[in-house]
Amino acid sequence: MAGTQERTYDVVVVGGGAVGENAADRAARTGLSVAIVEGALVGGECSYWACMPSKVLLRAGAARDAARRTPGVADPGAPDVAAVLARRDEITHHWDDSGQEEWVRGAGIALVRGQARFLGPRELAVRSDAGTVLVHARHAVILATGSGATIPPVDGLRDASPWTSRGATSAQHVPGRLVILGGGVVGVEMACAYADLGAHVTLLVRGPRLLADAEPFAGEAVADALVARGVDLRFGTEATAVTRDDDGVHLRVTQGPDVHADEVLVATGRHPRTTDLGLETIGLEPGRPVEVDDAMQVRGVAGGWLFAAGDVTGRTGTTHQGKYDARVVGDVVAARFGGDEAARTAEAAAGPWSRYRATADHAAVPQVVFTQPEVAWVGLTERAARDAGLDVRVVSYDLADLAGASVVSPEYAGRAALVLDAGRDGRVVGATFVGPDAAEMLHAATIAVVGEVPLSRLWHAVPSYPTVSEVWLRFGEAAGL
Numbered sequence: 358m359a360g361t362q363e364r365t366y367d368v369v370v371v372g373g374g375a376v377g378e379n380a381a382d383r384a385a386r387t388g389l390s391v392a393i394v395e396g397a398l399v400g401g402e403c404s405y406w407a408c409m410p411s412k413v414l415l416r417a418g419a420a421r422d423a424a425r426r427t428p429g430v431a432d433p434g435a436p437d438v439a440a441v442l443a444r445r446d447e448i449t450h451h452w453d454d455s456g457q458e459e460w461v462r463g464a465g466i467a468l469v470r471g472q473a474r475f476l477g478p479r480e481l482a483v484r485s486d487a488g489t490v491l492v493h494a495r496h497a498v499i500l501a502t503g504s505g506a507t508i509p510p511v512d513g514l515r516d517a518s519p520w521t522s523r524g525a526t527s528a529q530h531v532p533g534r535l536v537i538l539g540g541g542v543v544g545v546e547m548a549c550a551y552a553d554l555g556a557h558v559t560l561l562v563r564g565p566r567l568l569a570d571a572e573p574f575a576g577e578a579v580a581d582a583l584v585a586r587g588v589d590l591r592f593g594t595e596a597t598a599v600t601r602d603d604d605g606v607h608l609r610v611t612q613g614p615d616v617h618a619d620e621v622l623v624a625t626g627r628h629p630r631t632t633d634l635g636l637e638t639i640g641l642e643p644g645r646p647v648e649v650d651d652a653m654q655v656r657g658v659a660g661g662w663l664f665a666a667g668d669v670t671g672r673t674g675t676t677h678q679g680k681y682d683a684r685v686v687g688d689v690v691a692a693r694f695g696g697d698e699a700a701r702t703a704e705a706a707a708g709p710w711s712r713y714r715a716t717a718d719h720a721a722v723p724q725v726v727f728t729q730p731e732v733a734w735v736g737l738t739e740r741a742a743r744d745a746g747l748d749v750r751v752v753s754y755d756l757a758d759l760a761g762a763s764v765v766s767p768e769y770a771g772r773a774a775l776v777l778d779a780g781r782d783g784r785v786v787g788a789t790f791v792g793p794d795a796a797e798m799l800h801a802a803t804i805a806v807v808g809e810v811p812l813s814r815l816w817h818a819v820p821s822y823p824t825v826s827e828v829w830l831r832f833g834e835a836a837g838l
Contacts, residue, residue, distance in 0.1 A: 361482075361489040364469070366392040368690055369481065369494040371473045371634070372501035373461070374401020376667035376679040380499050381466045383687020387695025392467035394483050394492065399457040399468065402503055403676040405449050410526040411546055413445040415727050418553030422729050423793065426766035438531055438554050445526075452527070475635035479662055496694040497662050499686055500647055500655070501679075502630040504668035509538075509625050517601040520622040522547075531556050532619035536608060538596060539624035540567040542726050545579050547622055549728040552586040559589040559616050561596060561608075563625075568726060572739065572789045574772055575732045582729055629669045639663065646671025651714040652707075653686035664690060672718045685715040710807075720786070721806045723799055730771060731795035736787035736806040739776050748780035752812075752835040756792050759831070760823035765793065773798075773828050775812065782811040783836070798826065812836055 370381045373395030385391040398405050417436035424430045450456060461468050469492060471485030479494040506521035508514060520528070525547045531554045537544050540562035552558045560583065567576035584590055591613055598609040599621065608616040629646045636643045639658055647665040648656045649672070655663040666686045667679030691697070692704035692713065707713035726732040742749045756762050756771035763769065771792020777783045788802035805815060816833040820826045 361491050363491045363493070364392070364467075365493040365495060366390045366467060367495045367694060368392070368497045368499065369394060369479075369492055370499045370501055371481070372401070372503060372667075372669075373399040373457075373468070374501065374503055374667075375403045375676050376503065376683045377401070377499070377501035378457075378461065379680045379683035380501055380666055380687040380690075381461075382464055383684055384497075384499070384690040385464070385466060386687075387691040387697040387700060389496070389691060389695050390467070391465075392469055392492065393461060394469045394471065394473045394481065396470070396472040396485070398452065398454040399461060400454050404457070405452055405454075406523040406526050408676050409448050410445045411522075411543075411550070412727055413448050414441065414526065414550040414554070415546060415729075417441045418549065419727075419729055421553070423766075426768045426793075428767065436554060441554065442529065449527075472633070474633065475638045477638050478658075478660060481635075494662070497664060497690045499653075499690065500631075500634070500663070500665035500669050501667050501683065502634065502669045503679075504627040504629050504674070506623060507626045507628045508623055511596050512598040514596065514599040514621075514623070517599045517606055517621060519599075519606075520620055522622075522624065524620075525551075525622050525624075528620075533557065534605065534618040535559070535620050535622060536561065536606065536616050536618040537622045537624055539626070540564065540569070540576075540592075541624060541626070542568070542724075544622075544624035545583065545726060545728050547624065548583055548588050549586065552583070552588050557587065557589075558583075559618065560591065561594045561610060561616070562590070562592050563595050565592055568732065570738070571724075571726075571732060571734055572774060574774070575726075575734065575789055575791050578730055578770075578772070578791045579726070579728050579732060627668065627674070629671060631669060651685075651709070651716060651718075652689045652704075653682055653715060654689070661693075672715075673722065675722070675724060678718065678722050681717060682715050685713060689713050717807060721803060723803050725796040725799065727796065730792050732789070732791050733795040733799040734787070734789040735799060735803045736785070737776055738787055738789070739774075742776050742778070742786055747778045747786065750777040750779045750783065750836070751775065752777065752832050754828050754831045754835060756790075756825060756828060759825055759827050761825040761827055762792075764823055765825065769793065771795065771825075773832075775802075775832050777812055777836070781809075783813060784809050784811050785815070792825075794825075798828075801826065801829065813838060 367389035368391045373393045471483040483490045535556045536559040594612040596608045605619045666682035692700035709716040723735040753774035776787035785805040
């Protein structure tokens, strides 16, 4: 390729988000030279358009609700929108990735700016305004390109310049009227955030409930809370046509009156970023998830050189689980191709639940929804456990009945449930928590699921009093212990 630069590294990581950064860091630990290729901001979706800015937008409303529930604390009133947006800008570093770039270089990892496309096995062309760099990987390529928002084929929707999650988390103003398509995590979080910030929100949900992957009681609690916030929540409703004019966005819908808003947010799902990677040159199908085994090696590619982690695999859809996959793949690559013979031997003999296999992707994925109330779950729901053929027993508890909850607030409301495998000594295989600060209650359940711990053993893990974590004692009592 005439007129191009050429660079060679032991390992090339395509994608410089949180997943790519973690994979690169781990892969470099046995002396391999590693490069990250990134065409946008180093730090990726989570840092600039997802996890971090969205939680800042939600935080003010959560703090206000906590104050309102606490006797003796003055009602702080409506959030200061300008201050919330300013804090959001601060936590995203005003969409400047120089600090992240400094971390990459400080970790001894090379950074190649531009859009990568495979030319063949272990060979990529990286194109940018500065020109083209031909990048070779001696040993391995790790794909960590993440996912992008899917725009459904609704007449006129794409032409109406809709927000996706990026637009919602980076907006410089709060629209007076916002319509959201989709009742998943992004849809309900942004409905909560923008309602708290003063927008009139309409949420259109195709199905019969919110958070379809969670326990039904979780979606019901969020629905009730959104309606109490003034959200116009419509189930069984889809947009069939969208237009934009000087008066905003107009949506024709399948149920109820048409919707008029200043902005429309599409939160109907995401797809792996594999369309423009040149996957066809290495025998893979563009536009589809990259299938991997538990060592995160890509299936269907000969030679054992291609790996992937995060959303691009279709296995995981959260930053924390993607970073877990990244730690696994980085360790696998470092062991297989680095100079540490002990690591190479250990990886070759590795099985489930070792540091070299992403076993938790199948059984212990945690998910948190930062609405009010918060929703947090891990492992299998009751329905998923039954579909898997387990001998299911469910124990649940009203969190408001706990002494610790009454200390937090006389208005405390929440619920928790454990899914047990009765056929295996009552081992915990799933858990769901709904209520204030539910996210902080989840990790104990995650440990129980990963450890395959029976509830009878957890009976001996004595919770402190008075805390909301005393629910673990109540779970045991509800199960007859």
